[in-house]
Amino acid sequence: MSLLERRGVPEENGxxxxxxxxxxxxxxxxxxxxxxxxMSALAAAERRxxxxxxxxxxxxxxxxxxxxxxRAQLIRRVVDEALGLGILEPLLEDASVSEIMVNGPDxxxxxxxGRVERLALRFASNxxxxxxxxxxxxxVNRRVDEANPMVDARLPSGERVNVIIPxxxxxxxxxxxxxxxxxxxxxxxxxxxxxxxxxxxxLSGLVQAKMNIVVSGATGTGKxxxxxxxxxxxxxxxxxxxIEDSAELQLQQSHVIRLESRPPNVEGKGQIxxxxxxxxSLRMRPDRIIVGEVRGGETLDMLxxxxxxxxxxxxxVHANSAEDALMRLQTLASMSEVEVPFExxxxxxxxxxxxxxxxxxxxxxxxxxxxxxxxxxPDRDAFKIVSVCRFLAQPMADDGKVHGHFEYYPIPRRIADxxxxxxxxxxxAFGVATSDEQLTTREAK
Numbered sequence: 410m411s412l413l414e415r416r417g418v419p420e421e422n423g424x425x426x427x428x429x430x431x432x433x434x435x436x437x438x439x440x441x442x443x444x445x446x447x448m449s450a451l452a453a454a455e456r457r458x459x460x461x462x463x464x465x466x467x468x469x470x471x472x473x474x475x476x477x478x479x480r481a482q483l484i485r486r487v488v489d490e491a492l493g494l495g496i497l498e499p500l501l502e503d504a505s506v507s508e509i510m511v512n513g514p515d516x517x518x519x520x521x522x523g524r525v526e527r528l529a530l531r532f533a534s535n536x537x538x539x540x541x542x543x544x545x546x547x548x549v550n551r552r553v554d555e556a557n558p559m560v561d562a563r564l565p566s567g568e569r570v571n572v573i574i575p576x577x578x579x580x581x582x583x584x585x586x587x588x589x590x591x592x593x594x595x596x597x598x599x600x601x602x603x604x605x606x607x608x609x610x611x612l613s614g615l616v617q618a619k620m621n622i623v624v625s626g627a628t629g630t631g632k633x634x635x636x637x638x639x640x641x642x643x644x645x646x647x648x649x650x651x652i653e654d655s656a657e658l659q660l661q662q663s664h665v666i667r668l669e670s671r672p673p674n675v676e677g678k679g680q681i682x683x684x685x686x687x688x689x690s691l692r693m694r695p696d697r698i699i700v701g702e703v704r705g706g707e708t709l710d711m712l713x714x715x716x717x718x719x720x721x722x723x724x725x726v727h728a729n730s731a732e733d734a735l736m737r738l739q740t741l742a743s744m745s746e747v748e749v750p751f752e753x754x755x756x757x758x759x760x761x762x763x764x765x766x767x768x769x770x771x772x773x774x775x776x777x778x779x780x781x782x783x784x785x786x787p788d789r790d791a792f793k794i795v796s797v798c799r800f801l802a803q804p805m806a807d808d809g810k811v812h813g814h815f816e817y818y819p820i821p822r823r824i825a826d827x828x829x830x831x832x833x834x835x836x837x838a839f840g841v842a843t844s845d846e847q848l849t850t851r852e853a854k
Contacts, residue, residue: 431483432483432486432487432495432533435464435467435468435483435487436487438467438471442463442467443459443460443463457488460488461484461488464484464487464488465480465484468480468483468484494541494544494545495532495537495541496517496530496532497509497511497541497586500517500519500528501566501568501586501588504591505521505522506519506520506521506588507520507521507587507588508520508525508585508586508587508588508629509584509585509586509588510525510584510585510586511532511538511582511583511584511585512580512581512583513535513538513580513581513582513583514531514532514533514534514535514537514538514581514582515531515532516531517530517531520629522774523629523770523773523774523775523776524774535581535582538581538582538584539574539582541584542572542574542582542584545562545564545570545572545584546560546562546570546572548564548565549562549563549564549565550674551672553572553574554574555574555575555576558573558574558575558576558577558578559572559573559574559577560572560573561654561672562672563655563656564586566589567589567655567656567657568586568587568588568589569586569587569589569655569657570584570585570586570587571583571584571585571587572584572585589657591634592634592637592638592659593634593637593638594638594641595609595612595613595638595639595641595642596609598634598635598638601775601776602775602777603631603635603775603776603777603778604777604778604815605815607798607815607817607836607837607838607839608778608781608798608815608836610834610836611781611797611798611820611835611836611839612639612642612766612781613642613833614828614831614833614834614835614836615763615764615824615828615833616639616642616643616721617642617644617831617833618827618828618830618831618833619697619720619721619831620720620721620763620764620824620827621715621720621721621722621723621761621762621763621764622639622722622723622724622763622764622765622766623723623724623725623726623734623738623762623764623765623766624636624639624723624724624725624726624765624766624768625725625726625727625728625730625731625733625734625737625765625766625767625768626725626727626728626729626767626768626769626770627727627728627729627769627770628727629770630768630769630770630776631768631770631776632702632725632768633657633658633701633702633725634776635766635768635778636658636699636701636723636725637657637658637659637660639723639766640658640660640662640699640723641660641661643660643662643697643721645662645663646662646663646664647662647664647696647697647721648664648666648693648694648695648696648697649662649664649665649666649695649696649697649698649699650665650666650668650690650693650695650697650698650699651665651666651667651668651699651700651701652668652669652670652683652686652687652690652698652699652700652701653667653668653669653670653683653700653701653702654669654670654683654701654702655669655701656669657701658699658701660699666693666695668686668689668690669686670682670683670685670686682705682707683700683703683704683705683707684705684706684707684710684745686707687700687707687710687711687714688710690714691710691714691719695719696719696721697719697720697721697722697723698711698714698719698722698723699722699723699724700722700723700724700725701724701725702724702725702726702727703724703725703726703738703741704726704727704741705741705744706741706742706744706745706746708738708741708742708744708745709741709742709745709747709749709754709757710745711724711761712738712742712757712758712761712762713757713761715761715762716757716760716761726738726741728767730767730780731765731767731780731782731794731796732792732794732851734765734767735758735762735765735784735792735794738758738762739751739754739755739758742754742757742758755791755792758784758792759784759786759792762784763783763784763824764781764782764783764784765780765781765782765784765794766778766780766781766782767779767780767781767782769800771802771811772805772811773805773809773810773811775810775811777800778798778800779799779800779802780796780798780799780800781796781797781798782794782795782796782797783795783796783797783820783821783824785821785823785824793851794851795818795821796818796851797817797818797819797820797839798815798816798817798818798839799815799816799818800813800814800815800816801813801814801815801816817836817838817839817840818839819839819840819841819842820835820839820840820841820842821842822841822842822843825841825842
C-alpha cells in the first residue's frame with residue numbers, strides 16, 4: 410500500500426503520481442544535507458546506508474507522522490530515486506521479472522513467467538522518466554536526445570536496454586529493459602517441461618559429437634537460455650570463443666574467451682560489429698565458436714567457419730520453424746558484401762549446419778523445444794530436413810496450461826555414424842534409420 414492509499418487515494422487513480430511529488434520533495438531535502446563529494450568516495454552499500462540514516466533524521470524532524478512500514482517505504486523510494494532508477498529499482502531486484510516495458514510515464518508493464526501484465530505504477534512526470542533514462546544511458550557513456558533518439562545499451566549488471574524517444578516515438582519516451590537470463594541446465598529445463606530425458610541424451614550426444622547446431626525461435630522463446638545450457642555440454646579443455654551483441658552467456662569451462670560487439674560512440678565512430686568479431690575469432694585458434702545471434706552479413710562468415718574445421722559450433726537465429734531458420738540463414742548470408750549466388754549459399758548451409766533445435770513459447774507462457782531437426786542434404790540440391798523429435802500440443806486445458814507429448818523418429822544413418830564414432834549413445838526412443846524411406850523427410854523451398 411502506498412503512502413497516499415492510506416489516506417484513501419487509490420494508486421491506480423493517481424495516488425502514485427502524488428507520491429512521486431512527495432518523493433521528489435524529500436529527495437531535494439536530502440540532497441541539500443549531504444556532501445556529494447564525500448558520498449562519491451563511499452562504496453555503494455555504505456552510500457545507501459548513509460543516505461537512509463540522513464533521510465530518517467529529516468523525516469523525524471520535518472516529515473508527517475508515518476507508520477514503520479510507511480516510513481521504510483518512503484525512505485526506500487527516496488534513496489532509490491537519488492541513487493538508482495527510482496520506481497524501477499524494486500522491479501530490477503525481483504527475480505521473477507524477465508522484462509520491464511515502460512510506455513511513457515503512465516504505463517509500466519512487466520513479463521513474469523512468459524506472461525505480460527500491467528503494473529499500478531507510474532512515473533511522476535515525463536521529466537522524471539527522462540531523468541531515469543538519461544541515468545541509465547550515461548552509465549555506458551551514451552546519450553539520448555533529439556539528435557540521438559534511439560539507443561541500445563547494457564547495464565553494468567547485465568540487463569539489455571533499448572530506448573526510443575520522440576520524435577520517433579509518438580507515445581512518449583519508451584524504455585525496455587530485458588533482464589539478464591538465469592543460467593539453466595538441461596536437467597532443470599526437464600523439470601520445467603521444456604524437454605525430456607530422451608532429448609537430453611540426444612542433445613548431449615550431438616554436442617559431444619561436434620555437430621553444428623542452430624537454435625531457432627521467435628523473440629522471447631528462450632534461445633539464449635538453451636544456447637547457454639547446450640554450451641554446458643562442451644567438454645572441458647576445448648578453446649571456446651563466444652561472440653554476442655550483449656554478453657549474456659555464462660559458460661563454466663575454464664578456456665573461454667568472451668567477445669562483445671561495440672556500438673558507435675556519440676560521434677558515430679568506433680563501432681565493432683559481430684561480423685568483425687567472427688572474422689577475428691578465426692585467427693584465435695578456436696575449437697568452437699558460439700554466436701549469440703546471427704542477424705546480418707556475419708552469417709556467411711559463421712557458415713564458413715562451421716564448414717572449415719570448427720565443428721561443434723553453436724548459434725541462434727530468429728525464425729518460427731526449422732524451414733524458416735534455413736531460409737533466414739540463406740537471406741542473412743546474402744546480406745554480406747560478398748556476392749554469392751543463392752545456390753552456393755544453399756550448398757554452404759547444407760555443408761555447415763547439422764542440427765536445428767526449434768523453440769516455441771506457448772499461449773500459457775511456457776517455453777519448450779518443439780522440434781529437433783537434422784539437415785540431411787547429401788545431394789545439396791534442396792534442404793532435406795529430417796525431424797527426429799516433435800512436441801505434439803493439445804488444445805489449452807481448463808487449468809490454463811498447454812499439455813502434449815514428445816514423439817521420436819529415426820535418426821539418419823550419417824548422423825548416427827558420427828555419434829557412434831564419438832562414442833555417443835543413440836537414445837532407444839529414437840533408433841537409427843536403415844533406409845531413406847524410414848525418415849520423416851521434408852524439403853525447405
